[in-house]
Amino acid sequence: MSYARGLRCRKCGQEYPVQPLNLCDFCLSPLEVSYDYKAMARALNREKLARGPLSMWRYRDMLPVEGKEVDIGTGFTPLLKADNLGRELGLDQLYIKNDCLNPTYSFKDRPVSVAATKAREFGFDTLACASTGNLAASVAAHAAKANMKAYVFVPAGVEPGKLVGIAIYKPVLMTVNGSYDDVNRLCTELVQRYDWGFININLRPYYAEGSKTLGYEVAEQLGWRAPDCVVAPAASGLLFTRIWKGLDELSMLGLIEPANTHMYLTQAAGSSPIVNAFHAGTLHVHPVEPNTIAQSVAIGNPADGYYALRVARQSGGGACAVTDEELIAGMKLLAQTEGIFAEAAGGVVVGALRKLAASGVIKRNELTVAFVTGAGPKTQEIVSDIVRPLTVQPSLESFEEVLGARA
Numbered sequence: 008m009s010y011a012r013g014l015r016c017r018k019c020g021q022e023y024p025v026q027p028l029n030l031c032d033f034c035l036s037p038l039e040v041s042y043d044y045k046a047m048a049r050a051l052n053r054e055k056l057a058r059g060p061l062s063m064w065r066y067r068d069m070l071p072v073e074g075k076e077v078d079i080g081t082g083f084t085p086l087l088k089a090d091n092l093g094r095e096l097g098l099d100q101l102y103i104k105n106d107c108l109n110p111t112y113s114f115k116d117r118p119v120s121v122a123a124t125k126a127r128e129f130g131f132d133t134l135a136c137a138s139t140g141n142l143a144a145s146v147a148a149h150a151a152k153a154n155m156k157a158y159v160f161v162p163a164g165v166e167p168g169k170l171v172g173i174a175i176y177k178p179v180l181m182t183v184n185g186s187y188d189d190v191n192r193l194c195t196e197l198v199q200r201y202d203w204g205f206i207n208i209n210l211r212p213y214y215a216e217g218s219k220t221l222g223y224e225v226a227e228q229l230g231w232r233a234p235d236c237v238v239a240p241a242a243s244g245l246l247f248t249r250i251w252k253g254l255d256e257l258s259m260l261g262l263i264e265p266a267n268t269h270m271y272l273t274q275a276a277g278s279s280p281i282v283n284a285f286h287a288g289t290l291h292v293h294p295v296e297p298n299t300i301a302q303s304v305a306i307g308n309p310a311d312g313y314y315a316l317r318v319a320r321q322s323g324g325g326a327c328a329v330t331d332e333e334l335i336a337g338m339k340l341l342a343q344t345e346g347i348f349a350e351a352a353g354g355v356v357v358g359a360l361r362k363l364a365a366s367g368v369i370k371r372n373e374l375t376v377a378f379v380t381g382a383g384p385k386t387q388e389i390v391s392d393i394v395r396p397l398t399v400q401p402s403l404e405s406f407e408e409v410l411g412a413r414a
């Protein structure tokens with residue numbers, strides 16, 4: 008049983024029954040799942056949650072699902088105390104939420120597992136999505152597990168390393184000549200013609216909810232408390248809003264003290280419409296033409312930009328953009344201090360963390376959690392200059408000669 012009561016328009020409040028629907032018929036604003044929080048609060052406590060499976064499904068009662076989960080083993084990823092990186096940046100209580108360690112190597116498995124579960128409940132036999140790369144891999148994997156068909160659409164310029172990680176699950180893989188925003192526009196047309204569950208379009212309200220588990224997990228892993236600061240990447244902005252919603256719900260349900268977390272949003276400078284709006288002091292996001300190597304977070308016209316801005320503002324947080332050079336340095340620094348090889352989005356987070364700490368926006372003693380959302384092996388090309396092996400003959404002599412030459 009789920010405590011979801013229906014869908015509600017985030018702007019005009021119009022209510023709808025639970026169904027595959029993303030936008031309000033009246034004002035075209037995004038719909039959001041609404042819950043019976045009173046009943047949920049009565050049913051939940053820390054002890055009960057802690058006894059759940061070591062996956063995101065330990066929070067099943069806080070998600071809008073009724074049927075059996077489409078579960079590929081997602082969630083309950085490590086929250087690591089990052090002492091080496093913290094020392095480097097001047098932060099005494101820095102933690103990394105390492106969401107590279109999901110089955111398809113990004114946090115997308117969280118939202119997709121909820122949306123795929125819902126798709127099956129609604130009777131769809133086909134999953135689909137518009138993706139910058141990681142979402143397509145996750146959708147294809149979940150379709151495989153659920154015995155469903157999958158059609159996934161990515162920009163033709165997607166990193167080659169990502170294509171294998173999608174195709175291996177055997178979806179129908181379409182590369183579209185255009186940017187992600189073009190892909191998204193195409194899929195918005197397709198959703199009206201084909202009876203498919205588009206994970207991030209007609210199933211978007213359910214997709215959104217899966218990412219709340221990142222907020223829940225971090226609070227539980229910190230011993231049931233919210234961090235002082237969060238630094239997380241934004242493409243559409245949805246993930247960022249849901250980390251906050253997860254923390255907010257826990258406090259509303261009395262499972263943690265009222266959350267007073269400052270939420271910092273980061274984007275690559277070559278695709279930073281949300282950060283631009285933050286610094287311009289407006290809630291209106293002007294679309295941009297993305298130009299960055301951080302392709303997984305390169306969305307020029309972010310669907311949830313407005314809501315992400317509101318979270319950054321209202322939480323007393325901020326927004327920060329980093330150049331491609333800075334994000335590459337961030338990837339290398341994270342690997343070389345903490346042993347975590349993240350993709351470009353992780354480099355964006357570390358680059359932003361460095362700036363926010365250096366400028367004193369995030370203070371040394373604040374408990375800060377940085378969200379690393381995707382794994383490095385998918386975007387190896389951008390740091391391949393790091394490979395400079397020493398070549399030796401298989402003899403002691405040769406080894407010592409080369410070693411000597413190096414010194």
Ligand SMILES: *Cc1c(COP(=O)(O)O)cnc(C)c1O
Nearest residue numbers: 141242243244245246352380381
């Ligand atoms: C999709 C993605 C994001 C951003 O997600 P949004 O919800 O669209 O903001 C961040 N990091 C990685 C690795 C992603 O794949």
Ligand SMILES: [Zn+2]
Nearest residue numbers: 016019031034
């Ligand atoms: Zn409305």
